[in-house]
Amino acid sequence: METSNIFWNHVKRNRWAYLMGFALLSISSLLQLLIPWLLGQFTDKLQSSNLAYGETVSFALWMTAAGFGIAFFRSTSRIYLFRLARTLEMRVRGELFRHWEKLSAQYFNNQRIGDLMSHAISDVNVIREVTMQGYFNIMEAVLLIVISVIAMVTSVNPLLTLLTMLPLPLLSILAYRFNKRIQQQSADVQAAVSDLTSRVQEFTAGIRVVKAFVQEQEERGLFARDNQHAVDMNRRYVRSNSLFTSLSAGIIGFSFMMSVVLGGIMVLQNVITLGEFVAFNTYLSLLMGPIENLGKVVNLLQRGTASENRLLQIFRTQPEVVDDIAADQAINHIDGEIEIRNLTFAYPEADRPTLKDISLKVAKGSSLAIVGRVGSGKSTLVHLLVRLYNPPRGTVFIDGHDIHEVPLRTLRGQIGIVPQDQFLFSSTIRDNIGFDPHPYTDEQVIEASKVAQVYENIVEFPDQFDTALGERGISLSGGQRQRVSIARAIIKRPSILIFDDSLSAVDTITEDLILEGLKSVMNKRTTIIIGHRISSVQAADQILVMDEGQIVERGTHEQLLRRNGLYADMYHKQLLDQEAERQDGRDEEQLGRAKLLQGGAGA
Numbered sequence: 008m009e010t011s012n013i014f015w016n017h018v019k020r021n022r023w024a025y026l027m028g029f030a031l032l033s034i035s036s037l038l039q040l041l042i043p044w045l046l047g048q049f050t051d052k053l054q055s056s057n058l059a060y061g062e063t064v065s066f067a068l069w070m071t072a073a074g075f076g077i078a079f080f081r082s083t084s085r086i087y088l089f090r091l092a093r094t095l096e097m098r099v100r101g102e103l104f105r106h107w108e109k110l111s112a113q114y115f116n117n118q119r120i121g122d123l124m125s126h127a128i129s130d131v132n133v134i135r136e137v138t139m140q141g142y143f144n145i146m147e148a149v150l151l152i153v154i155s156v157i158a159m160v161t162s163v164n165p166l167l168t169l170l171t172m173l174p175l176p177l178l179s180i181l182a183y184r185f186n187k188r189i190q191q192q193s194a195d196v197q198a199a200v201s202d203l204t205s206r207v208q209e210f211t212a213g214i215r216v217v218k219a220f221v222q223e224q225e226e227r228g229l230f231a232r233d234n235q236h237a238v239d240m241n242r243r244y245v246r247s248n249s250l251f252t253s254l255s256a257g258i259i260g261f262s263f264m265m266s267v268v269l270g271g272i273m274v275l276q277n278v279i280t281l282g283e284f285v286a287f288n289t290y291l292s293l294l295m296g297p298i299e300n301l302g303k304v305v306n307l308l309q310r311g312t313a314s315e316n317r318l319l320q321i322f323r324t325q326p327e328v329v330d331d332i333a334a335d336q337a338i339n340h341i342d343g344e345i346e347i348r349n350l351t352f353a354y355p356e357a358d359r360p361t362l363k364d365i366s367l368k369v370a371k372g373s374s375l376a377i378v379g380r381v382g383s384g385k386s387t388l389v390h391l392l393v394r395l396y397n398p399p400r401g402t403v404f405i406d407g408h409d410i411h412e413v414p415l416r417t418l419r420g421q422i423g424i425v426p427q428d429q430f431l432f433s434s435t436i437r438d439n440i441g442f443d444p445h446p447y448t449d450e451q452v453i454e455a456s457k458v459a460q461v462y463e464n465i466v467e468f469p470d471q472f473d474t475a476l477g478e479r480g481i482s483l484s485g486g487q488r489q490r491v492s493i494a495r496a497i498i499k500r501p502s503i504l505i506f507d508d509s510l511s512a513v514d515t516i517t518e519d520l521i522l523e524g525l526k527s528v529m530n531k532r533t534t535i536i537i538g539h540r541i542s543s544v545q546a547a548d549q550i551l552v553m554d555e556g557q558i559v560e561r562g563t564h565e566q567l568l569r570r571n572g573l574y575a576d577m578y579h580k581q582l583l584d585q586e587a588e589r590q591d592g593r594d595e596e597q598l599g600r601a602k603l604l605q606g607g608a609g610a
Contacts, residue, residue, distance in 0.1 A: 047286030121205025343533030
């Protein structure tokens with residue numbers, strides 16, 4: 008998408024099609040001017056009592072033919088031009104979506120979903136309306152005004168034409184005065200619609216939380232506030248638009264008054280004939296519609312300019328993560344060797360680094376586990392490995408290549424990741440597991456679900472793998488969403504597998520089953536496991552302990568326990584928690600037996 012002017016770029020791209028539409032509209036406009044001339048001739052003959060029956064029929068037939076011609080060519084030109092507007096709508100919306108796909112994760116961190124939806128729907132619709140109604144009305148107005156004024160000057164009276172047209176330039180002054188106000192108010196309307204859309208989206212996404220915390224009344228209040236704000240912004244826009252339209256109609260009415268008064272005087276003084284007076288006012292009637300439409304077009308153009316500026320701002324936003332100039336497109340496979348050298352990284356909006364002086368090496372086919380407190384930088388490290396954010400050059404290497412040299416398609420296509428936020432699409436379970444450009448067979452989908460220990464849950468649903476999930480997979484439990492996400496990652500058979508705290512929502516028994524099933528998948532694949540439970544990471548070839556963005560300990564499970572540091576402290580605390588859970592279970596079991604014995608004694 009060219010980022011200078013969406014409208015004119017579209018016109019230039021389709022200039023021959025627009026020329027054809029313009030030609031059809033020109034024929035329609037010329038035919039419209041035939042009717043005033045016929046009426047003038049008819050009136051003069053009627054006044055002079057020199058009108059034969061055959062001439063009356065001839066006038067009627069000519070007017071009927073002109074009417075049918077106007078209808079045919081005008082409707083054909085509208086269909087032609089409106090189709091071009093729909094093409095623009097489809098193209099802009101498609102290019103907007105493709106541009107969003109290119110933008111980095113950081114962009115979406117700073118955007119509201121309601122704003123994005125408003126851009127894709129409301130702003131694009133406004134641009135379509137400008138291209139459809141705006142261009143058509145402008146072309147029709149220009150044609151009719153130019154041709155009508157020429158006809159009025161040459162066939163009626165130049166002075167009468169000049170005096171009648173004199174008030175009309177006031178419309179341009181009026182449009183200029185209302186220009187900025189309407190444009191700003193249109194932007195305010197779109198912003199209010201975005202706020203309202205965001206409010207509805209957040210409410211529907213968080214409906215369970217709203218109900219759990221009994222926040223229905225507060226949510227109604229917030230929605231009512233945003234709803235009222237949208238109404239107020241629309242009222243301001245409607246008031247300005249109505250005032251502009253009313254003043255425009257007043258100016259047009261004044262032109263008609265000038266025509267009737269001055270034209271009537273000229274008829275009485277025999278300067279013009281009665282037929283010329285009728286023809287002149289009919290020409291003027293033809294002009295008034297397009298001129299009045301120009302006022303509406305001005306308002307529409309202001310809305311279109313506001314919407315276009317918002318869309319151009321998006322198109323001008325460049326993705327931060329792209330294939331580097333030095334990227335070797337010949338690299339279409341990675342083996343899985345990872346090396347990080349003295350990596351220090353800070354998010355764009357952060358005032359201090361999230362990762363500090365990280366160095367590690369993961370051999371091809373080996374496993375790395377990362378543990379640490381919340382906020383220690385574990386997930387950030389993973390985000391850099393798949394280049395959701397750009398690491399500094401010379402710090403992250405894949406198979407000996409700087410990660411900036413590896414094409415993004417190869418890098419991300421060869422990495423299977425189970426993110427901390429298990430996002431599922433509102434399609435079927437099969438589609439979510441097989442979410443990949445390459446098609447998968449039903450057998451592969453079933454096998455992946457079995458390895459992820461979710462197969463038994465899926466077959467209990469009435470539609471099994473064809474079960475449609477709700478928004479973000481809300482119809483599944485947290486553990487089921489995690490396991491579907493695991494199946495989605497392992498079905499790719501990638502060179503590098505990353506599990507970002509992906510077993511936190513399953514019980515320890517299911518965790519053991521999943522880890523056992525993953526052994527065959529992890530074999531000869533580089534695997535990175537981020538977790539809080541020691542049980543999920545203790546079998547890794549190498550374990551890193553992170554704290555405040557730094558690696559504070561590293562080694563195997565046994566080595567770290569012997570060091571008696573942070574890892575050992577976490578391990579012993581989890582053992583105590585597990586023992587407490589088991590003790591609670593034994594206490595409940597003993598209490599239940601005691602109640603049974605008491606019941607038997609009472610009997």
